[in-house]
Amino acid sequence: MNRATLFEQIQQKKSFLCVGLDTDIKKIPAHLLDSEDPIFEFNKAIIDATKDFTVAYKPNIAFYESLGAEGWRSLEKTLNYIPENIFTIADAKRGDIGNTSGLYARAFFENMAFDSITVAPYMGEDSVKPFLQYDNKWVILLGLTSNQGSFDFQHCDLGKNEALWQRVLKKGKEWGTEDQMMYVVGATRADMMKKVREVVPNHFLLVPGVGAQGGSLEKVAENGMNDHCGLLVNSSRGIIYASNGTDFAEKAGEAAKALQEEMAIYLERYL
Template identity: 65%
Template sequence: MTKQDLFEQILKKKSYLCVGLDTDIKKIPKHLLATEDPIFEFNRQIIDATAQYAVAYKPNIAFYEAMGVKGWQSLQKTIDYIPKDIFTIADAKRGDIGNTSELYARTFFDKASSGLDFDSVTVAPYMGRDSVQPFLAFEGKWVILLGLTSNVGSHDFQHLKVEVDGEQKALFEQVLTKSQEWGGSDAMMYVVGATQADKLAEIRKIVPDHFLLVPGVGAQGGSLEEVSRYGMNKQCGLLVNSARAIIYASNGEDFAEVAAEEARKVQQEMEGYLSAIL
């Protein structure tokens, strides 16, 4: 999917909502456990209910891997089920030496190899350029690089002051700067946690044109209003993820209906913020 395609979806749905499919067998409604593939059945109903409000879906791969072979089967069915005009994100946080990252790229982008065909994958930056570039070799696919994450542990290293060419900056700022040598805003996005919304204005100066994937709104405490105020650019430039607050809004038989209602509320709020650029 191109950047323009994504922007058009945002305009059409008046939404920049990404629904996180962090599907946990322990948290889904009990009545689904009797179905053949409860994880897929849950996802299918969530997708049917929220697709009109969402421009992206983001399965967190850990939730599927943790169930082994069965989990990968559910993941494959899920990704096949998502309508093709909706952007898909493998939240996998991979990254290894070049020849290995090439295989991770095949995992998420090459259906003939793995059965999966995501539009994008999240990648960790610690191993540098050659851990990222193999993903960029896939035409039309995206790398979403970790910039500044939403968790407490982000303070351990990401905020450390580093010295580059005599200038002091935070490590995450150098990640944003350096990685632009590897790919442009038509093939790379960045993860920026909503819990650090005050940093978004500074981040926008470094990456004015890139899309940012923003987790941490909702359960983790980030504010959609602040994220939108500081993070939006002329092409929106935001995909705001919400998982638990939508998919687990009810754990009764009405879970899909309630999820739709929660997604609709977020979409309506987003519609308001989008008026600033329309």
């Protein structure tokens, strides 16, 4: 999916919501466990309930890998069920030497046809470039995350008033264009969004941490939105686990709709 199509979906749905399909077999409603493919049945119901309010879905690949071959089959069926006009993110955080990254890119962009993949930048340019060789596919580079461990490396002072996370954003701009590179920036770092936008004013940002993790959607929009929105704000647990009963899909739809309605306000305010 290209940039123009993504922005068109944002405008049409008045939403920049990304729903994280972090589907844990131990957390899905018990009545689904007797079905042939509980993971897919759960995802299918969530997609049906939320597709009118979201512009992106983000399966966290670890939840599927952990189930072996059956998990990969559930992921493939889920991906095939997502409507074509909705952006898909493989939250895989890959990143290795060039030939290995090339195979990861083939797996997620050719075999499974995701629109994008999250990539770890630690090994540098030759570990990222193979993902950038595909038309209308995106790299979402880990930039500034919300976890406590982010202070171990991301905030290291490199001198001249530059932190490591700022260097990552700057280098990413050299590797890929605004039409193929996004960045992960955690919502609980909303106070730093303005600093992020000083480095990458025009790129899309994937923003996890709204909802269960306590990030402020209002602050993210205020400090991070640009003239084409430039945000994909992810909510996982707050939507897909809004209920663990037979009404789980209905409650997920209500949670997604509530976020979409709030997003519509900010889109009107800042665009």
